[in-house]
């Protein structure tokens with residue numbers, strides 16, 4: 001099976017968690033896109049759900065499928081959020097943000113009774129950090145913030161380059177929130193909690209891609225079938 005087939009497999013299993021009347025958080029990325037597509041087909045067949053998107057891209061996709069959409073202002077408590085991840089460790093700690101949606105994703109996940117990750121099994125790692133950690137920052141004072149971030153990363157025992165994320169055309173990427181992303185190429189993150197706490201107090205840092213204590217479970221698809229981490233039901 002291709003990686004995309006595996007993503008579809010994980011998304012289909014997550015759809016089995018959806019019950020009529022649920023308030024859902026809809027993730028962002030190629031795996032979450034499959035979940036939203038499958039959910040759209042169920043809505044077309046009469047499933048009653050109310051959803052909040054984690055990005056403008058997912059919002060547009062859901063609207064195009066006729067999925068009833070809300071906002072966290074109107075629906076501040078969600079029953080289930082289904083979202084992808086860039087890395088998942090055995091403790092269900094995540095790196096997210098390759099698609100620049102980490103800020104809204106974390107807000108939506110935190111507003112949910114349960115967050116379930118869907119991914120192909122290549123995302124499962126023994127230790128976080130091989131994937132660059134996305135960190136969302138305010139454009140104002142970027143270089144001062146970058147220096148403070150570097151100091152905080154070092155103090156937490158990690159090390160690596162911070163690279164400003166660019167679009168393919170070379171312009172600086174702006175997130176849905178109008179912020180920049182610095183990707184931290186750390187190689188390994190021995191203490192995610194320490195690093196996350198250190199980044200949280202750096203002025204100018206809006207949010208980072210370490211999702212700690214947010215995922216209740218993960219559905220990981222491989223050629224051998226589905227591996228379930230934690231509690232998805």
Ligand SMILES: O=C[C@H](O)[C@H](O)[C@H](O)COP(=O)(O)O
Nearest residue numbers: 029030031084097099100101
């Ligand atoms: O910002 C993007 C999100 O964190 C995605 O959920 C994450 O990057 C995984 O995306 P994909 O399912 O495309 O690998």
